[in-house]
Amino acid sequence: MKSNKFNLPDNNGFFGEFGGKFVPETLMYALEELENTYNELKDREDFQKEFYSDLSNFVGRPSPLYFAERLSNHYGSGSIWLKREDLNHTGAHKINNTVGQILLAKHMGKKRIIAETGAGQHGVATATVAARLGLECHIYMGAEDVKRQSLNVYRIKLLGAEVHAVDSGTATLKDALNEALRDWVTNVDDTYYIIGSVTGPHPYPMIVRDFNSVVGQELIHQSKDSFNSMPDAIVACVGGGSNAMGIFYPFIDIPETRLIGVEAGGNGISTGEHAAPLNDGTPGVLHGARSYLMQDESGQIMDTKSVSAGLDYPGVGPEHSWLKDIGRAEYVAVNDDEALKAFHEVTELEGIMPALETAHAFAYLGPLMKELPDTANVVVNVSGRGDKDINTVAEIDGIKF
Amino acid sequence: MNRLTTTLNNLKDNNQKALVAYLVAGDPDLDSTLDLMHLFVESGVDIIEIGVPFTDPIAEGPTIQKAHDRALKNNISLKMIFDLVVEFRKINDQTPIVLMGYLNTFISHIDLVESTSIIDSILVVDIPGELSLKDYGITNPNINTISLISPTTTDNRVELIAKNSTGFIYYVNLRGVTGSSNLNIDEIKNNIQKIKKHSDLPTLAGFGIKSANDAKMLAECSDGVIIGSSIVEMINESSNSKEFARIGEYLKEIKQAIS
Ligand SMILES: Cc1ncc(COP(=O)(O)O)c(C=O)c1O
Numbered sequence: 218m219k220s221n222k223f224n225l226p227d228n229n230g231f232f233g234e235f236g237g238k239f240v241p242e243t244l245m246y247a248l249e250e251l252e253n254t255y256n257e258l259k260d261r262e263d264f265q266k267e268f269y270s271d272l273s274n275f276v277g278r279p280s281p282l283y284f285a286e287r288l289s290n291h292y293g294s295g296s297i298w299l300k301r302e303d304l305n306h307t308g309a310h311k312i313n314n315t316v317g318q319i320l321l322a323k324h325m326g327k328k329r330i331i332a333e334t335g336a337g338q339h340g341v342a343t344a345t346v347a348a349r350l351g352l353e354c355h356i357y358m359g360a361e362d363v364k365r366q367s368l369n370v371y372r373i374k375l376l377g378a379e380v381h382a383v384d385s386g387t388a389t390l391k392d393a394l395n396e397a398l399r400d401w402v403t404n405v406d407d408t409y410y411i412i413g414s415v416t417g418p419h420p421y422p423m424i425v426r427d428f429n430s431v432v433g434q435e436l437i438h439q440s441k442d443s444f445n446s447m448p449d450a451i452v453a454c455v456g457g458g459s460n461a462m463g464i465f466y467p468f469i470d471i472p473e474t475r476l477i478g479v480e481a482g483g484n485g486i487s488t489g490e491h492a493a494p495l496n497d498g499t500p501g502v503l504h505g506a507r508s509y510l511m512q513d514e515s516g517q518i519m520d521t522k523s524v525s526a527g528l529d530y531p532g533v534g535p536e537h538s539w540l541k542d543i544g545r546a547e548y549v550a551v552n553d554d555e556a557l558k559a560f561h562e563v564t565e566l567e568g569i570m571p572a573l574e575t576a577h578a579f580a581y582l583g584p585l586m587k588e589l590p591d592t593a594n595v596v597v598n599v600s601g602r603g604d605k606d607i608n609t610v611a612e613i614d615g616i617k618f
Numbered sequence: 619m620n621r622l623t624t625t626l627n628n629l630k631d632n633n634q635k636a637l638v639a640y641l642v643a644g645d646p647d648l649d650s651t652l653d654l655m656h657l658f659v660e661s662g663v664d665i666i667e668i669g670v671p672f673t674d675p676i677a678e679g680p681t682i683q684k685a686h687d688r689a690l691k692n693n694i695s696l697k698m699i700f701d702l703v704v705e706f707r708k709i710n711d712q713t714p715i716v717l718m719g720y721l722n723t724f725i726s727h728i729d730l731v732e733s734t735s736i737i738d739s740i741l742v743v744d745i746p747g748e749l750s751l752k753d754y755g756i757t758n759p760n761i762n763t764i765s766l767i768s769p770t771t772t773d774n775r776v777e778l779i780a781k782n783s784t785g786f787i788y789y790v791n792l793r794g795v796t797g798s799s800n801l802n803i804d805e806i807k808n809n810i811q812k813i814k815k816h817s818d819l820p821t822l823a824g825f826g827i828k829s830a831n832d833a834k835m836l837a838e839c840s841d842g843v844i845i846g847s848s849i850v851e852m853i854n855e856s857s858n859s860k861e862f863a864r865i866g867e868y869l870k871e872i873k874q875a876i877s
Contacts, residue, residue: 239721239746240676242746242790243771246775249772516722
């Protein structure tokens with residue numbers, strides 16, 4: 218996998234002061250085993266061949282770079298391009314990571330797969346690759362998310378995986394992650410944990426980034442072919458940060474491209490009811506890594522609020538915290554109502570229904586296109602499609618089926 | 619020498635095994651926690667381990683998770699736990715107190731931790747054992763580093779961790795969270811013997827110990843036992859009546875079994 222001059226994390230899994238391995242001792246050997254396996258395989262020709270072959274034949278890569286003509290006209294200046302991760306098999310970027318990690322699991326001889334999921338997209342993507350290899354699969358999902366993403370819950374079950382609804386804490390993504398970690402501690406010998414974002418202890422943030430960075434690598438070529446230069450800006454939503462990291466990473470040492478991550482502003486940053494740790498959080502340790510967090514002054518993790526289950530998480534991948542602190546990427550927030558408006562707008566103008574997570578990235582085009590010149594090329598990472606969110610949107614619009 | 623080392627040395631000199639009892643501060647309320655701490659000592663407990671509630675306790679099973687949730691409903695903070703120990707110390711200045719919790723709560727209150735002389739050790743569940751509290755800015759000489767070693771710890775890590783520990787070594791009996799019940803005595807025996815090759819510190823066994831018989835078997839291959847979930851369960855069952863005497867009886871029975 219291509220690396221660039223920002224060759225992080227270091228040997229201890231740190232991106233500057235962020236990252237690391239803050240886990241119970243029982244998991245240390247499993248993380249070491251994973252790291253050794255990954256380091257041994259990642260540059261091996263047969264592994265690369267298998268990974269890229271699966272990406273093209275099973276996932277359907279490369280995903281197109283599509284010119285959004287009506288959306289561009291709508292904003293009146295600049296050109297808006299869409300990196301179509303929504304067209305991947307299972308409908309989101311999440312499959313890039315699970316296709317890669319299941320190869321690691323296979324190589325390590327693990328018989329049992331576990332994962333956490335928020336919006337259910339990572340649960341679907343994990344259940345999909347597990348089904349393909351005939352492996353036992355357990356998906357942990359907050360009870361709250363089981364309700365709002367019922368379509369994906371059913372998809373996961375159809376794929377033969379078991380869904381465990383998690384009631385503890387806030388019954389959302391962070392609690393699903395807690396429960397997946399507890400499962401892993403208990404069944405560590407035969408179980409592979411496929412984390413769904415660039416979060417968790419080292420080496421996960423690195424592995425998930427590397428598998429997703431195929432998105433950014435394709436974009437470099439597609440940009441040359443489509444508009445003969447590098448993008449002026451790339452916009453991606455940030456929950457844990459995997460779709461953003463995947464498209465940002467190959468551009469870190471291309472300084473002319475602005476990297477903009479959009480967090481979930483919920484009811485508004487000033488209300489405190491949001492899920493935007495990079496905008497309104499402080500560094501702390503959660504789920505195995507040091508990163509920006511939403512926490513109170515006692516170090517307790519705060520409840521989050523977002524209309525989008527996939528962004529409803531109080532932490533963020535450590536590499537984003539680092540990119541923020543060194544000033545290489547910008548992080549903004551978009552509120553629920555703005556994201557919902559963008560959801561409808563993109564659906565009506567382009568015939569593309571984005572996931573509510575992705576709608577956050579679209580919603581930032583308003584302010585962004587105003588400040589850019591007419592010649593600007595802006596790429597939005599369309600992290601996923603919106604079918605899974607139809608129930609949520611209908612409910613907000615007061616429609617009953 | 620602090621209370622922890624003194625207590626462990628005395629036990630060793632008298633050929634006794636240590637009994638460590640765990641509860642979560644503020645479950646069901648701080649007054650009960652104080653009463654329970656004194657009851658523990660009256661019932662033969664040598665070391666008290668106080669769980670510091672955290673919103674995301676990844677190493678805990680359902681019993682202790684729920685206790686953390688109940689304590690958090692009472693808004694228990696580390697500051698309140700230090701105040702609780704001040705009260706306890708007015709009557710008892712000997713029994714060592716270990717705080718067990720998660721890194722984020724301790725680093726949020728580094729000033730409290732750095733200046734204390736009433737707490738004897740901090741056991742952080744989510745820091746890798748080859749690092750010590752110093753690596754996280756906790757340099758207070760009164761505070762021992764208790765490290766965890768588990769069934770999956772590789773031999774070279776056992777050596778590193780043993781070198782870094784100061785109070786005692788906490789051997790995690792099983793692959794799993796607190797409150798699980800799949801003790802494999804042969805594996806535990808073997809692993810504790812391995813630890814002993816690298817360290818003279820006492821090695822105590824915790825996780826999964828429920829009955830007096832469990833405690834007896836484990837005390838035979840270690841320097842003491844740590845009991846958590848079954849006490850927390852009993853505390854919960856008595857949380858309305860505040861009749862905790864049964865817990866005292868239980869602890870006496872355990873103490874008897876390991877003596
Ligand atoms: C379509 C889509 N986009 C984005 C996300 C957020 O995750 P990440 O920030 O890791 O890309 C999710 C998570 O469920 C998702 O389903």
